[in-house]
Amino acid sequence: MVSYILRRLLLIIPTLLGILTINFFIIQAAPGGPVEQMIARLEATGESATVRVAGSDQAELKISVPKISNSNSSYRGAQGLDPEMVQEIEKLYGFDQPLYKRYFKLIRDYLTFDFGESFYRDKQVVDLLFEKLPVSISLGFWSTLIIYLVSIPLGIAKAVRHGSRFDVWSSSLIIIGNAIPVFLFAVILVVIFAGGTYFDWFPLRGLTSINFAELTLWGKVVDYFHHLALPVTAMVIGGFATLTMLTKNSFLDEIGKQYVTTARAKGLSRTQVLYGHIFRNAMLIIVAGFPAAFISMFFAGSLLIEVIFSLDGLGLLGFEATIGRDYPVMFGTLYLFTLIGLLTNLLSDLCYMLVDPRIDFEARKF
Numbered sequence: 001m002v003s004y005i006l007r008r009l010l011l012i013i014p015t016l017l018g019i020l021t022i023n024f025f026i027i028q029a030a031p032g033g034p035v036e037q038m039i040a041r042l043e044a045t046g047e048s049a050t051v052r053v054a055g056s057d058q059a060e061l062k063i064s065v066p067k068i069s070n071s072n073s074s075y076r077g078a079q080g081l082d083p084e085m086v087q088e089i090e091k092l093y094g095f096d097q098p099l100y101k102r103y104f105k106l107i108r109d110y111l112t113f114d115f116g117e118s119f120y121r122d123k124q125v126v127d128l129l130f131e132k133l134p135v136s137i138s139l140g141f142w143s144t145l146i147i148y149l150v151s152i153p154l155g156i157a158k159a160v161r162h163g164s165r166f167d168v169w170s171s172s173l174i175i176i177g178n179a180i181p182v183f184l185f186a187v188i189l190v191v192i193f194a195g196g197t198y199f200d201w202f203p204l205r206g207l208t209s210i211n212f213a214e215l216t217l218w219g220k221v222v223d224y225f226h227h228l229a230l231p232v233t234a235m236v237i238g239g240f241a242t243l244t245m246l247t248k249n250s251f252l253d254e255i256g257k258q259y260v261t262t263a264r265a266k267g268l269s270r271t272q273v274l275y276g277h278i279f280r281n282a283m284l285i286i287v288a289g290f291p292a293a294f295i296s297m298f299f300a301g302s303l304l305i306e307v308i309f310s311l312d313g314l315g316l317l318g319f320e321a322t323i324g325r326d327y328p329v330m331f332g333t334l335y336l337f338t339l340i341g342l343l344t345n346l347l348s349d350l351c352y353m354l355v356d357p358r359i360d361f362e363a364r365k366f
Contacts, residue, residue, distance in 0.1 A: 135313030155247025178241035
């Protein structure tokens with residue numbers, strides 16, 4: 001087991017390298033980079049613009065916009081600008097270096113977890129990630145935990161009572177909940193419970209209150225979950241339907257197999273058959289879906305929730321960085337997302353062994 005874990009951890013290094021390499025060259029080739037965006041800002045202002053120099057302490061650079069009649073710049077919208085001024089902008093963002101030098105610098109820095117500094121924010125990327133991480137962890141962890149705690153028992157109960165009134169009515173509620181978009185349900189919660197039209201029971205902004213530091217330990221816990229109640233509820237409603245039906249169908253498939261009939265013929269009770277024989281086999285597909293569910297809740301699923309409930313997390317940070325072509329933040333969030341995803345896949349394999357000890361990854365030749 002130890003050697004298998006070590007091999008998987010070592011495999012993370014070339015995987016991260018490959019993902020960073022592919023995304024680096026794709027992003028570099030995409031139009032609308034930071035240089036072009038700065039040129040567009042200068043064109044919009046007409047004469048000059050003041051920008052912060054990346055990597056400096058509050059230093060600013062004022063760029064004037066001299067117009068010339070002819071320019072052979074390869075950047076879109078720069079045909080009327082002085083080539084020297086365009087070169088100055090390239091140096092500002094590090095684009096004065098050849099592509100291969102920028103690539104090797106990126107790899108060298110990321111090996112030491114040096115993500116650089118944001119182009120447009122006066123902060124290191126690492127500081128930005130740690131600042132936004134608590135929001136994403138809170139949303140992703142509690143949503144995933146509640147979904148699994150509700151979906152698995154509910155799916156088992158539906159499988160055991162297949163075709164009953166309980167199964168029919170619970171399926172109807174699940175289908176309705178799954179049909180409502182997450183963002184729409186979030187808006188409904190805001191309108192009803194967060195001071196929109198009816199009640200003002202829950203806060204609408206931030207992960208904690210302004211006076212959080214002054215509260216007692218119990219008061220901090222209550223305040224924390226008070227802020228999380230609505231966003232987590234919105235994410236859970238839209239996420240537990242698939243897992244519930246997957247659990248039900250997986251158990252139904254196992255219940256109809258020959259070994260279950262044999263176990264019942266031996267005189268075992270329903271509980272002994274269900275949790276002693278069926279559970280291990282049926283849970284394998286549930287465990288297999290854990291990494292995708294967690295990553296979806298942790299990152300992609302939280303973007304609209306962060307916007308609606310005014311929560312500043314990694315989802316919103318990555319989206320804003322992509323729109324603004326803030327390359328250091330883009331690659332920093334990509335690196336973090338990928339690393340967590342790979343570690344979660346490893347955790348999923350370890351869960352396989354806990355659910356079914358017959359699975360031996362140690363014997364696999366990779």
